[in-house]
Amino acid sequence: MDRFRISAKIPTDVKTLFDAWLSSKEHTAFTGGSAKVENKINGKFSAWDEYITGRTTEIVPEKKIVQKWRTVEFADDCSDSVLEILFEEISDNET
Known part of the structure; x- marks a missing residue:
């Protein structure tokens, strides 16, 4: 499995x-495409008008979110991709 890491500072x-x-509302706002998110372990989500769909597999409040996802372009025999987001406070107004 290929892996890569991206880091970003968010204000x-x-x-x-x-x-x-x-949040469905906030995720829609920051991506620009319709998003639906069930905020719970094993909750379903979709983004970019259902171009991306998946499940949230792990939630550690304010620390980590893990999601398995796929796009409409994935072949049926393709495994889901895994996204792990780690949240780290840099300062009061920067993550």
């Missing part, structure tokens, strides 16, 4: 960013 606090990722 907001950890709680706001964490909550936005798991």
Whole structure:
């Protein structure tokens, strides 16, 4: 399995960013495409008008979110991709 890591500094606090990722309304706002998120372990989600679908497999409040996902372009025999998001406070207003 190929792996890669991306790091980014986001100008907001950890709680706001964490909550936005798991909110249908906020996820829609920051991606620009319709998103639906069930904010719970094994909760379903979709993003970009259902181009991406998956499940949230792990939630550690304000620390980590793990999701398995796929796009409509994945072949049926393709495994889901795994996204692990780690949240780290850099300062009061930067994550």
